[in-house]
Amino acid sequence: NAGVTQTPKFRILKIGQSMTLQCTQDMNHNYMYWYRQDPGMGLKLIYYSVGAGITDKGEVPNGYNVSRSTTEDFPLRLELAAPSQTSVYFCASSYLGQGEETQYFGPGTRLLVL
């Protein structure tokens, strides 16, 4: 049981490039989330998904896109990288049922846009 896995661990992008951050969970969780963590700012929700085929915006969705074709996978797409997207990105998942709300986090992807 690997939990939540993310790839890559670290990436450098040039301004205007695109990339996809991968996230997979093997806990059969229905909810999945993408957060970004900026120094001293806590975590901000980018997008979330309540199940396969259903996604919605969080607090800071601009510049990102997501899809959820399976229960396990929730990739985050950056189409035109900007320096403001330099951050650490965390994927998380949870099972919402009977009041269980604990989110389980992946190890993160550190992204540097130059």
Place this chain on the structure above:
Amino acid sequence: GDSVTQMEGPVTLSEEAFLTINCTYTATGYPSLFWYVQYPGEGLQLLLKATKADDKGSNKGFEATYRKETTSFHLEKGSVQVSDSAVYFCALSGRNSGGSNYKLTFGKGTLLTVNP
């Protein structure tokens, strides 16, 4: 909207010292409250949680009590160790009478360094 305010860091303690990290919240409905810990270079891990007023969450010697009257969820540990050095995040998951609100709202985090 929902918000979490936690003690500004960094906090530096000697081993075996008493730890308190303050956390207060603003939320509508009946939130669940969480403390997450982030060790260097890792993702966040759930440390403890409480789902209703007066509940006490505890784990690894850490404790926090859900105080609705003061809207607080302060983290405490009686004797910290070097291995407790990490960033600690307070968070809430707001709920209303209709059920769970899945969105977590985080505080900014408090860096704890414990020296031998």
